[in-house]
Amino acid sequence: MQGYLRADGRKGIRNLVLVTYLVECAHHVAREIVNQSESDDVQLIGFPGCYPNEYSLNIMENLCSHPNVAGVLVVSLGCEGFNREQLSQTIAASGRPVETLVIQKAGGTKSTIAAGLDRVKDLVSAAQKCEMVAMDMSELIVGTICGGSDGTSGIGANPAVGHCFDRLIEQGSACIFEETGELIGCEQIMADRAITPELGEEIMKSVEKAENYYTLMGYGSFAPGNAEGGLTTQEEKSMGAYAKSGSSKIHGLIKPGDIPKQGGLYLMDVVPDDTPLFGFPNISDNAEIMEMIASGSHLILFTTGRGSVVGSAISPVIKVCANPETYENLSDDMDINAGKVITGTATIAQVGDEVFDLVAQVASGKQTKSEELGHQESIITYKRFEAIGPSCLPTVR
Structure with missing residues (x-):
């Protein structure tokens, strides 16, 4: 590279x-x-x-x-x-x-x-x-989000990205997953993976904050399209989103604009601090993509089941499609067919290795489908955050 x-x-x-x-x-x-x-x-x-x-x-x-x-x-x-x-x-x-x-x-x-x-x-x-x-994989920052999730997302694309994350972290890369508002119900599992008890407590607090925020807004991250795609509850969606994080220890909790200083796995808290002032935390997937890019992400892994055609300005977006029917219908926009897990023609690890290989190729100059099509979406909104404390980025490894 x-x-x-x-x-x-x-x-x-x-x-x-x-x-x-x-x-x-x-x-x-x-x-x-x-x-x-x-x-x-x-x-x-x-x-x-x-x-x-x-x-x-x-x-x-x-x-x-x-x-x-x-x-x-x-x-x-x-x-x-x-x-x-x-x-x-x-x-x-x-x-x-x-x-x-x-x-x-x-x-x-x-x-x-x-x-x-x-x-x-x-x-x-x-x-x-x-x-x-010369550039090493240890200098790479990779973010991931999910958009247009359905019942296949947590079975195919998300765990495949989690496998890719584990491999990237082994190489010294920094990997960022999101978002606390879509991980409600998974807070204890994530806290148990934190490298210090203090970080675990901060993770618990961040998810509690997200739950309170959405309760005050009267609307959560569970959309009608999720239900149409076969998801039944917020917890089911959360478990699918959680699968993107892989199995590595969680090394830090960051907020938008915080840039990891070393390799490891980082959870991004995108839910504003205090009571709602400016509306929903992210009005579209691209708002979240911009936040991960602002935290240094060189490229983004975007998982989807129902389908999405967005890319991004600044950093390439690799779209990993979980649903084989969606992949067939939107193949011009999808980079990886994780639907092979659903059809039984590939394992999660095999698709995850495919994602890892494509990350290396895109980092070396290969264009993603969204780049080839000219997608350069971006959006920045109003929010308010307090600075993270020392427990959020522990130096212990």
Whole structure:
């Protein structure tokens, strides 16, 4: 494996230029700059809100300084509450070139698009000069989520990803699984796998928080599509989601934007702290994908039974399909057919090894199905988190 060496010492598996808008009012201008650049290596992310939010700033800072990113163009309307100065300073401090355009000062839509295209051209040119160096599996961070789950998810795709995680962790990789809101009922099992009793207590608290949050919202993570796909209870869905974690010890509990400093298995708590302020924890799968990328994930393993066609900006998405009928129907969008477990033509370990091999290939430059199709979805919302305590990232191994 080879990676793109960044000034902060991290290595990326992609070499992208981001165009980043800081409020919905700047979205169209930023999108036009990306579209007119006519390059798959120029990608769009952004935050739609006008009011400031510490979480969104932190997520954006981490995304724009992600190891897969070589340079950034920041597009601001000019009067939004987002702290564009701090964002630009953070990007520059990471050693990446950054340019900022303020639409209200640049002459409006046409002038800003024209200026943006010039800036992007320079950023792409600089990115092409990035040095490639040897990269080890121990330098890789891999996240996993499930979306569109059905009765096959916990039998085929999720345990196969768990097997892949165990192999990655043996190689020294950091692996992130989620989410506490979809693991209600599994808290004691996870606590028993924690490397310290204190971490186990924090895991228990995080799931209790998620249960309370969803109770106050009056709606959980169990969707009508889950029931249509054969799942019967939240606990059944939780056990299927839990299977993605494999069998390794849990080394830490992180929140969005916390980056693992060493290999191991990490649980991501995506449920905001305190009582509900901004609505549901994640309004779509891509919100969660962005959070795992903000925590350093070089690529994402996306398991599904009913089917999903999303990819992501910044980090490649490998889709692992549990349902053989769904795989046949959506084969152009699926990377791995875990339905072979259901049909009895492959074991969980065999499919897990297939996922592991594809992770290595994608990390070495092979495009995923979503990349080939041009999927570059992203979304950032409002949230609020408190910093994790020392018990969440114990140094014991």
